[in-house]
Amino acid sequence: MIEALRKKYRNCQFQSIIVGKWRSPSGSTHAEPVFLYEVEAQLPEDMSGCLYLIGAGVWTEFHCTLAKQRGGVAIDVGSDFDLLAGVSSRPVHERISGSLINNLKITSD
Numbered sequence: 001m002i003e004a005l006r007k008k009y010r011n012c013q014f015q016s017i018i019v020g021k022w023r024s025p026s027g028s029t030h031a032e033p034v035f036l037y038e039v040e041a042q043l044p045e046d047m048s049g050c051l052y053l054i055g056a057g058v059w060t061e062f063h064c065t066l067a068k069q070r071g072g073v074a075i076d077v078g079s080d081f082d083l084l085a086g087v088s089s090r091p092v093h094e095r096i097s098g099s100l101i102n103n104l105k106i107t108s109d
Contacts, residue, residue, distance in 0.1 A: 001081055004107040017042050019056075036062055047072030055081045 002016040048071035067074035082089040086105035
């Protein structure tokens with residue numbers, strides 16, 4: 001999605017934040033979701049002027065709060081990332097006409 005956004009909005013800067021997994025390579029789980037701290041470490045301390053597009057499920061509130069604390073604006077786009085890719089992934093998407101989903105799509109096949 002990041003490359004599609006860069007192509008469509010050439011005058012904007014986009015940065016993708018790599019999100020880890022809750023499980024370690026050995027398969028054991030951590031007592032807490034340490035990947036949230038890893039994401040936090042990748043963000044600038046001053047996010048003023050930044051729009052943070054989030055598709056993080058249950059972790060969205062954490063990310064939105066962090067962006068706000070650092071002066072940024074966060075929007076939970078959730079499964080809208082799927083729609084931007086032209087994919088209907090949720091039951092509610094079935095209520096959206098196929099032509100509208102095609103109009104929303106920003107990726108190329």
